[in-house]
Amino acid sequence: MKTDYDVVVIGAGPAGSLAAKTAAENGLDVLLIEKRQEIGVPVRCAEGVSKEAIQQFVEIDRRWIAAEVVGAKVYAPDGTEIVMGEEMAGNEVGFVLERKIFDRHLARLAAKAGANVLVKTTATGIKRVDGLVEVSMRSMGENFNAKTKIVIGCDGVESRVGKWAGIDTTLKLGEIESCVQYLVTGIDFDPEYTYFWLGKSIAPGGYIWLFPKGNSAANVGIGVLPSMADRSPKEYLDRFMEEVFPEGEVVEVVVGGVPVKGPIETAVADNVMLAGDAARHSDPITGGGIANAMKAGYFAGTVAKEAVEKGDFSAIMLRKYDELWKNDFGKSLHRNKILQQKFIKMDDETLNKLARSIAGYNLGEMSVKKLVLELVKKNPRLLWDIKSLFI
Amino acid sequence: MRRISINRYRCAYCGACVAVCKFDANELVETFLTIHEDKCTLCMACVKTCPMQALEVEE
Numbered sequence: 001m002k003t004d005y006d007v008v009v010i011g012a013g014p015a016g017s018l019a020a021k022t023a024a025e026n027g028l029d030v031l032l033i034e035k036r037q038e039i040g041v042p043v044r045c046a047e048g049v050s051k052e053a054i055q056q057f058v059e060i061d062r063r064w065i066a067a068e069v070v071g072a073k074v075y076a077p078d079g080t081e082i083v084m085g086e087e088m089a090g091n092e093v094g095f096v097l098e099r100k101i102f103d104r105h106l107a108r109l110a111a112k113a114g115a116n117v118l119v120k121t122t123a124t125g126i127k128r129v130d131g132l133v134e135v136s137m138r139s140m141g142e143n144f145n146a147k148t149k150i151v152i153g154c155d156g157v158e159s160r161v162g163k164w165a166g167i168d169t170t171l172k173l174g175e176i177e178s179c180v181q182y183l184v185t186g187i188d189f190d191p192e193y194t195y196f197w198l199g200k201s202i203a204p205g206g207y208i209w210l211f212p213k214g215n216s217a218a219n220v221g222i223g224v225l226p227s228m229a230d231r232s233p234k235e236y237l238d239r240f241m242e243e244v245f246p247e248g249e250v251v252e253v254v255v256g257g258v259p260v261k262g263p264i265e266t267a268v269a270d271n272v273m274l275a276g277d278a279a280r281h282s283d284p285i286t287g288g289g290i291a292n293a294m295k296a297g298y299f300a301g302t303v304a305k306e307a308v309e310k311g312d313f314s315a316i317m318l319r320k321y322d323e324l325w326k327n328d329f330g331k332s333l334h335r336n337k338i339l340q341q342k343f344i345k346m347d348d349e350t351l352n353k354l355a356r357s358i359a360g361y362n363l364g365e366m367s368v369k370k371l372v373l374e375l376v377k378k379n380p381r382l383l384w385d386i387k388s389l390f391i
Numbered sequence: 392m393r394r395i396s397i398n399r400y401r402c403a404y405c406g407a408c409v410a411v412c413k414f415d416a417n418e419l420v421e422t423f424l425t426i427h428e429d430k431c432t433l434c435m436a437c438v439k440t441c442p443m444q445a446l447e448v449e450e
Binding site: 035036044120158160163171253257 | 403404405406407408409410411412413415417418419420421422436439440441442443444
């Protein structure tokens with residue numbers, strides 16, 4: 001087995017596979033490891049992503065698109081509806097992915113670009129030796145080590161690579177959404193839309209979502225902040241299902257924790273970069289993580305190439321990666337963290353009032369920015385403090 | 392001795408408990424969660440975070 005690499009990527013989700021693919025395409029010697037025996041399962045995701053985000057990096061393949069949506073319908077606690085997005089079918093702006101297939105596809109692209117891939121292989125530690133890194137791994141029960149110039153940690157919400165490298169990414173109880181989701185069949189809804197239900201009584205510190213997965217089937221899930229919820233997300237979701245979709249049958253359960261920490265100070269240390277959920281790159285308002293993870297993986301791959309060319313793997317060199325992600329989606333992580341803080345404090349009556357102020361017509365575009373700008377326009381006094389976020 | 396017990400019939404091996412552990416006591420390998428008692432301080436962060444209520448303090 002080969003034991004010398006330029007880059008070892010830990011974790012084969014969207015961030016890891018994009019990092020491995022990018023580094024390999026740039027001529028680096030890359031090893032991509034995945035602790036699970038099957039890439040992509042168990043799924044821990046609501047699977048919604050903007051069309052544009054995916055198209056930027058991969059050619060669309062129908063095999064991993066479960067559904068396409070034209071917009072979103074958002075519900076306040078009293079049922080007031082806000083509609084966002086294209087008014088006509090045929091102008092789909094969002095994908096609902098089949099992550100099981102999508103993640104494997106990305107890993108195969110990494111392999112095709114020249115990366116070695118090992119599944120059922122866990123990193124058990126990293127040690128810096130003479131300016132390089134020794135990565136200890138356990139692969140199907142066998143221990144082995146590999147030497148590498150750079151480690152890219154894409155090991156998800158439960159990341160340990162950061163901790164090993166001295167980057168503290170521990171999440172506080174107000175910085176993680178505790179989530180449960182059901183794949184539900186036999187329910188009635190318009191499959192052209194995704195749906196969101198808001199309110200402290202419905203999902204404290206989070207929301208309930210529905211992402212269509214074809215006709216009459218959908219991912220229906222919930223995220224709550226452990227710092228605010230007094231019951232488990234499963235209990236809130238079960239109550240909602242009984243009230244709204246009593247006819248549904250649950251054919252799959254998905255469970256996960258989603259970082260909503262906002263931008264971390266740095267995602268690099270000597271010889272190490274973190275990307276995706278490991279770097280807490282998921283959005284504090286939407287919880288969406290796929291788009292940012294893919295971008296971060298791509299950025300990390302390009303910076304790895306530059307570092308190898310220069311023979312400099314120091315944190316100072318790798319800060320270039322910090323700059324790239326911060327100047328890109330880092331700004332919206334920052335902004336949306338502030339928005340999240342504001343919105344989770346609102347009581348249900350305030351949310352109802354806000355929703356009523358813009359209910360009754362289509363906002364056109366499906367984005368947090370568009371939604372908040374409309375709300376600010378109609379409620380300048382209530383939202384005076386967030387107005388400046390968008391100027 | 393007090394410790395965190397894992398209900399393996401409830402645990403959905405999602406890793407949320409690992410993310411909130413300041414003490415690096417929780418480890419998830421594939422579907423198997425381990426709580427290293429030598430590191431665990433019973434701070435309850437993981438118990439409160441678990442989406443499935445699979446963790447509880449055992450007296």
